[in-house]
Amino acid sequence: MAKGARPDTVRLQRLARAYRESGTLLAAVELGLFTEIARGADTEELLATALGLEPPNGERIIVACLGLGLIRREGGRLVNAPDVDRFLVSDSRHYAAPWMFFTKPDWNEWGQLADYLRRPGPP
Incomplete structure (x- = not known):
């Protein structure tokens, strides 16, 4: 930090909410969201239907994935980010x-880590 710069809480807030990002990523993978986009379900309506989600819930996971840069819009269509397309589409030979x-x-x-650490012995 530069001398005289006032610290802020941005980094700490990001760490405190990191579970939301991983939760979104894992939910999208578990639902098959990236695979369905790669297979052509590339609009909100098609994707929600392919995933078996009610439209509001489809919109929620799509907006979250857009916000994380996991997917993006191109000409009104949803597309996977390059790393997502390579590693998180189940049809890919690099599926990870x-x-x-x-x-x-x-x-x-x-x-519950804090609770475990308060107990005697290893967590």
Whole structure:
């Protein structure tokens, strides 16, 4: 930090909310969102239908993925970001999503880390 610069909370806020980003990513992969876009369900309506979601919930996950840069709009169509297209489309030979779910069972435990650390012995 530059001398005299006033610290802010931006970095800390981002860390405190990082679970939202990973939750969005994992939900999108689990739903097959990126795969369906790659297969041609590239509008909000088509994608919500392909995923079996009610339109408001389809819009929610789409907006979240747009905000994270996982997908983008091109000419009124949804497209995957290049890294997403390569690694998170199940038809890709580079499909790497299964490793993301390896630690999913640990999520709730991480939310209780402070409680575990207060106990004697290892968490």
